[in-house]
Amino acid sequence: MKSTDFIVARDDLQQCKVIETQLPDAATLPDDALLVKVTRFALTANNITYAVTGDQLKYWQLFPAPNGFGNIPVWGFGEVTASKHPGIAEGEILFGYFPMATHLVIEAADVSKRGLRDAAAHRQGVAPVYNAYARVSGAPAFAGRQGDWQALLRPLFMLSFLVDDFLAENDFYGARSMLLSSASSKTAFGLAHLLHLREGIKVIGLTSASNTKFVESLGCYDEVVTYDRVTSLPTNAPAAFVDMAGNSELRERLHRHFGDQMKYSGRIGLTHRSSSPNEPVLPGAKPAWFFAPDQIRKRAKEWGPGGVDARFGAAWAGFAPKLDQWLTVTEGRGSAAVQAAYLDTLNGRVPPDQGHILSLAE
Template sequence: MTKSFVVQRNDLRTTRWNQSPAPTLDDGDVRLRIDVFALTSNNITYAALGEVMNYWQFYPTGDSSTGHVPVWGFATVVESRCPGVEVGERFYGYWPIADEVVLRATDVHPGGFAEGSEHRRALHAVYNQYVRCSADPGYRVDREAQQALLRPLFATSFLIDDFLADNAFFGATPVILSSASSKTAYGTAFCLAQRAGSVTVVGLTSPANAEFTRSLGCYDDVLCYDDAGTLPEVASVYVDMSGDTAVRGAVHRRLGDLLAYSCAVGATHWDSLGGGGELPGPLPQLFFAPEQARKRAAEWGPDGLQQRLASAWTAFLARIDDAEQPWMTVVTSQGRDAVEQCYAALLDGTVPAGEGHILSV
């Protein structure tokens, strides 16, 4: 029997565990045991934007009212009917919260394979790639937790920074990041901080996370949400990681036409999502990281993009693991109760900003 964690799409707090007979394999299929995965506010964003961004489509439940929340992590092949994918091999990729999964392996190459099921062909290719750990130059067995927790988030951070620089920061100097304690936000702040003198980076966060956010050292200034009305009245870019309409409204009302660009990225404040009504200043634009990745891969070549990303990732990881002041503590848990508790805490916003949770079913 296969066990999986299922969420009610229109009520993210309603969840259950499904048990179903393990499917038999057809030619080209592989069965993988899902060993470990990260569960972060990024996964809450996947659920909150599941309809708009098609995240529910990767692992359909067979019931259009429910969905599997996708997660990043590692899995081991336990059965294979695909030449070139061998039992015992380990892969990094995009999984359901479950104990195992069957994938249709296509385009097999030394670095991994692509998921080629019919229902995934129209979905973005970046989520359909499964990386063979033995061939991944960035893989380290002692850094699996950091990779699962941060690599997909940092790729987004890197691409936000690159997108803004690619557009000369829209003529602005301050870049304002909401949900500044979140991993994607401080990854972006880290990248921006490497551009010494180009921009200043302002973080907006809750009072509970203000001390942690200031301690990171990659923000020039950190304000609590209630202080958004004191933002400097200068040409600025707003990068909305929270999706909170009240925060977005406060920033837009404070800056109005001084907002050179308003960029919507995440939904860490998933329960405060909405259009926000008529806002002064520019219309918020949804940022979809794979689009910027596609642009840069065309300009730099896929290897050029990966080399730049790998260089930035190495520098970021060194700061994450700093011996004197690490930015993240890994918390490892196992079992259904642990999954439910972590998921609920993420919905409630009670997971400490300095923690990263690695789980297994």
């Protein structure tokens, strides 16, 4: 049996191709292993960040590919088509981290009513969330369009949730104006939605002229400013910058404009992928990467079993109903559709109000 895999050149993300890889058949699966058919997955700019940081943050090791190539991890759904684990039946639906492929073999471990873990040796040494699969058969929140929202936005909104929690825990570093670059991105407007609910915090979205109308329509930004106008922002009060864009030139302009009033500068994403490796020392707070697994581990310890899930679930329940107003889902099947969506996402050609749900199965 064979899987169809979509892979990219690790040193040139513009280069991509489809290959076939050999899979064990149902009879030769190892004990406790599952053969899973990847039924649908989301593709967003966040997946491009996984590729850009693939070596640094070990994303490439999760789903091995031929030498010089990588399989970009995506969030989506799979159906168990063969099972050698006594507690997991064929036909079960799993939600989690998959390769851009038609199939995946999972070495099931830590199986519970709610989920399981892939214990494959090459998948260890990364944040546990990347190896966890939820068992979602029959769950309304993971069915149909609700399931599409989960695949497209749940992982991004978890990042939004953790950044919001981190900032609130630190009293926003004394700032009451929060500047969010790449304001049209899904992680940014998820964070803006949460910050907007907090008392006394002004949320300012930084975006391109072409995305201004969309960002304004979201209703979760108090002010929307185009990148060419960021130095018009007042500097008479402390500000914090959450950088989703990863644009060195923008970061430098903001720091030099705000000076010591820049109380926090967090680097979250790389939607623009134009960071310089030799950035100068800037006035104000030193730019620092926000690493979500650190915050989730901290809160899991402090909040106890189920604490993170309960708080995140409450936040998601307030966010998900807005998505039908904000986003349109575009579906695509087959290798040509996946390649087109990938190249459009890589090259910034996807409108901010669009989300891709894809399948490599024809």
